[in-house]
Structures are given as structure tokens and as C-alpha cells.
């Protein structure tokens with residue numbers, strides 16, 4: 141079996157089940173593949189089967205003029221306007237070459253130190269405890285309630301945390317979404 145591509149901006153995509161091992165015929169490249177992308181893909185064509193190779197090399201994003209992210213922090217019409225703008229290069233890498241994640245209101249990608257962050261995974265209060273001092277400001281700004289997030293967030297619940305990490309300074313950042 142061919143080893144599937146690694147994603148710098150989503151290093152846990154396989155472990156998180158965003159890409160699962162399952163035989164498919166990829167709609168984009170037409171090849172029989174052993175891995176299937178289960179996350180979001182924002183485009184106007186209905187895509188049933190997409191392989192990670194077509195995500196990594198950018199061919200899916202190019203062919204279908206799509207993006208794997210719905211919003212970048214600071215560039216979406218978000219009144220909170222958190223954080224610094226991200227470099228064009230890092231945003232292109234995320235939107236066109238990186239799997240998205242499972243979300244309710246859309247895949248928002250955070251940035252820090254001038255570049256897009258690395259998505260680590262889904263988190264709840266328990267997982268946030270060791271990095272709470274780093275993500276507290278994001279929790280407060282999220283509008284979902286600091287107390288709620290610090291004590292009542294579950295990674296498989298109706299309100300979930302999305303943990304990111306800066307590729308430069310290592311700081312953790314948090315996005316919160318609920319159904």
C-alpha cells in the first residue's frame with residue numbers, strides 16, 4: 141500500500157479520522173486509492189470521494205476551484221478580529237493543500253506570528269487544562285463563555301474546541317464551535 145501524504149498544517153489528519161483508510165475511486169484523479177477524505181471541501185461541485193494525494197498536491201482545489209477552509213481568522217467578517225493577518229503563502233497552503241476538519245459552523249483556521257497555525261485536533265476542557273494560560277484569551281473572545289469552555293467543553297460534545305499551535309513560537313490557540 142502506498143504511504144499517503146503527510147500534511148504539515150494538519151499532522152494528525154489520519155489519527156483524527158479526517159482521512160480514513162477505506163478503498164475508494166477518487167473523483168479527482170480517477171485512481172483507486174486506499175484512503176478517503178471525510179472533512180469539508182468548499183466548492184460548487186458535489187464531491188463524494190477524494191483522496192489525500194489530490195489534497196496534498198493541490199489538484200482538487202485547482203480542478204474544482206474549492207477550498208478546504210471556510211474562513212481565515214481576521215479575514216472573515218468576524219467583529220472580534222483576533223490575531224495577526226497571515227501570510228498569503230501559508231493561507232494558500234492551508235486552503236488548497238491541507239484537509240479541513242469536522243465542524244458545525246464552518247472550518248475557521250487560526251493564525252499566529254504572521255502565518256497560519258498547525259491544527260492539532262479536537263479538544264475539551266480536559267485537554268485544554270495543560271495549555272489553559274495560552275488559550276484563555278481565545279476562550280474569552282470566543283463568546284461561548286470562559287467558564288463553559290474551561291469546565292464543560294467536551295471534544296465529542298455539542299460544543300467542541302479546535303486546538304491550533306503556532307508554527308513559529310509554539311503558542312497554542314483555540315477556536316470553539318457549537319451546533
Ligand SMILES: [Zn+2]
Nearest residue numbers: 166169191194
Ligand atoms: Zn485523487
Ligand SMILES: [Zn+2]
Nearest residue numbers: 252253306309
Ligand atoms: Zn506565534
